[in-house]
Amino acid sequence: MNLFQGLERNARNNSDKTAIVFNDREYSYREYNAEVNRIANALIDFGIKKGDKVALMMKNSDTFIFVYYGILKAGGVAVPINFRLTAHETRYILNHSDSVIVFADEEFAETLAKAAEGNDKLQRQIISGSNKLEHQQLLSDFRSTSAENPNLEVLESDDAEILYTSGTTGLPKGVVLDHHRVCHVGILMAVTMKMGPEDRILHVAPLFHSAQLNLFLVSATMLGCTQIVQQDFHPVETLKMIAQHKISLFFGVPTMYNFFLQVPQGMFDVSSIKRCGYGAAPMPIATLQKSIEMFGTDQFFNLCGLTEGGPGGIFLTPEEHKTKLGVSGRANHFTDARIVDEHGVDVKPGEVGEFIISGETIMKEYYKNPKETHKTLKDGWLYTGDLATIDEDGFITLVDRKKDMIISGGENVYSTEVEQVLYRHPDILEAAVIGVPHEVWGESVAAIVVPKEGKSIDKDELLQFCREQLAGYKIPRIIYEMEQLPRNASGKVLKYKLREAYQSTPAT
Numbered sequence: 342m343n344l345f346q347g348l349e350r351n352a353r354n355n356s357d358k359t360a361i362v363f364n365d366r367e368y369s370y371r372e373y374n375a376e377v378n379r380i381a382n383a384l385i386d387f388g389i390k391k392g393d394k395v396a397l398m399m400k401n402s403d404t405f406i407f408v409y410y411g412i413l414k415a416g417g418v419a420v421p422i423n424f425r426l427t428a429h430e431t432r433y434i435l436n437h438s439d440s441v442i443v444f445a446d447e448e449f450a451e452t453l454a455k456a457a458e459g460n461d462k463l464q465r466q467i468i469s470g471s472n473k474l475e476h477q478q479l480l481s482d483f484r485s486t487s488a489e490n491p492n493l494e495v496l497e498s499d500d501a502e503i504l505y506t507s508g509t510t511g512l513p514k515g516v517v518l519d520h521h522r523v524c525h526v527g528i529l530m531a532v533t534m535k536m537g538p539e540d541r542i543l544h545v546a547p548l549f550h551s552a553q554l555n556l557f558l559v560s561a562t563m564l565g566c567t568q569i570v571q572q573d574f575h576p577v578e579t580l581k582m583i584a585q586h587k588i589s590l591f592f593g594v595p596t597m598y599n600f601f602l603q604v605p606q607g608m609f610d611v612s613s614i615k616r617c618g619y620g621a622a623p624m625p626i627a628t629l630q631k632s633i634e635m636f637g638t639d640q641f642f643n644l645c646g647l648t649e650g651g652p653g654g655i656f657l658t659p660e661e662h663k664t665k666l667g668v669s670g671r672a673n674h675f676t677d678a679r680i681v682d683e684h685g686v687d688v689k690p691g692e693v694g695e696f697i698i699s700g701e702t703i704m705k706e707y708y709k710n711p712k713e714t715h716k717t718l719k720d721g722w723l724y725t726g727d728l729a730t731i732d733e734d735g736f737i738t739l740v741d742r743k744k745d746m747i748i749s750g751g752e753n754v755y756s757t758e759v760e761q762v763l764y765r766h767p768d769i770l771e772a773a774v775i776g777v778p779h780e781v782w783g784e785s786v787a788a789i790v791v792p793k794e795g796k797s798i799d800k801d802e803l804l805q806f807c808r809e810q811l812a813g814y815k816i817p818r819i820i821y822e823m824e825q826l827p828r829n830a831s832g833k834v835l836k837y838k839l840r841e842a843y844q845s846t847p848a849t
Contacts, residue, residue, distance in 0.1 A: 347563035380411025382485035391416035421549035428455035515708030594832030620644035625764035651702030676700035747776035788817035
């Protein structure tokens with residue numbers, strides 16, 4: 342089984358069903374498959390060989406989807422790139438991935454041109470749009486006239502993707518996933534969220550990220566769902582899309598749900614939503630409770646995984662939310678999960694250890710990085726770098742990244758616990774907690790907060806608020822205000838950037 346057999350099957354068996362809707366363009370499954378074939382056949386005619394790397398630097402669109410599946414049908418390995426990256430950052434990924442072709446939206450043509458300078462492996466830059474720069478080719482001129490399925494065997498064991506990690510701790514690493522692994526991710530999501538061909542799914546989280554790409558584009562295409570594509574997230578416009586297209590299944594990062602809650606309630610009819618998924622970052626309990634109320638359904642799924650897992654890991658079902666609210670979840674249908682100490686021994690319930698997983702979806706390797714691969718994959722287990730606890734029922738709660746844990750006066754402070762309290766404050770929109778240097782205690786707890794529009798933060802009042810809910814050593818000693826927290830495309834706060842910004846202002 343490979344990733345595009347489901348598309349071809351739906352093109353035969355559900356040929357006239359609406360598959361993709363983007364702006365004013367709509368495609369049946371027959372047309373979806375034909376557009377993909379025009380890209381695949383063009384790549385084959387160009388000389389792409391099985392295993393060649395082909396990059397995409399594109400926003401969410403119908404074209405992104407056609408190019409992605411076209412690369413797979415040509416036997417290539419898709420390398421999605423975060424379109425928000427600078428030319429310098431893009432150059433690193435293009436060089437490291439050994440990409441021979443790159444597709445990009447017109448608005449990124451200049452960034453791409455700079456990123457491609459001096460890259461002898463990159464043979465072609467293909468631009469989606471009507472304008473290009475020197476040494477670039479328009480996609481409209483590249484596409485093949487043939488809409489037939491390519492006559493090429495692509496095996497389940499063939500590599501499908503190299504997904505570059507979000508780089509929250511430095512340079513991104515290339516996660517290699519083959520068709521087998523990604524197919525299992527799609528099947529897992531269909532089973533977990535009880536998806537079916539009747540579902541109408543909105544793609545608004547970035548498709549270059551593993552969550553929206555593998556969890557939802559792959560599964561929805563396998564099942565023959567109708568997929569609405571939105572290029573950029575805006576809370577009002579996204580709620581309007583949900584109402585207009587009667588979306589039944591929505592996935593978003595916690596930040597999206599937080600911004601939904603700032604929109605006056607009742608503006609849009611979102612009653613078509615039957616199930617909601619959230620992931621990529623912890624969801625504050627207060628935000629989750631208000632989101633359940635806003636959407637009028639308790640069918641919320643916590644999808645707690647990581648790119649190296651496919652993404653895969655653990656999940657919390659709607660029924661489990663009723664008794665385990667705030668818990669990350671437990672091992673899913675295709676994954677085993679453990680919490681272990683520094684020697685790889687399972688910790689006791691309630692103790693903190695490292696979250697590790699094993700199963701069909703975990704990565705094959707880090708591309709061209711055997712050292713990090715060896716550190717991360719041990720005896721069939723993926724060591725995630727996340728700290729967590731496990732209870733007597735096998736439910737796991739992530740408490741922090743190893744590198745984000747704060748040690749103050751010999752006491753461990755887990756930033757997630759403090760952030761959960763800060764998010765309960767009525768005037769705070771976003772919050773992040775880091776450790777800053779302290780001459781006596783080693784580190785002191787610092788909170789970076791973003792106030793809601795029209796609100797201001799009274800620091801003394803906020804400290805008193807924290808004292809009522811946290812032990813003394815966990816209370817932030819320093820409070821900084823920002824207009825916006827630095828985040829990557831998956832919604833994760835870039836705490837290393839916050840630490841860099843505040844390392845020079847030690848607490849006293």
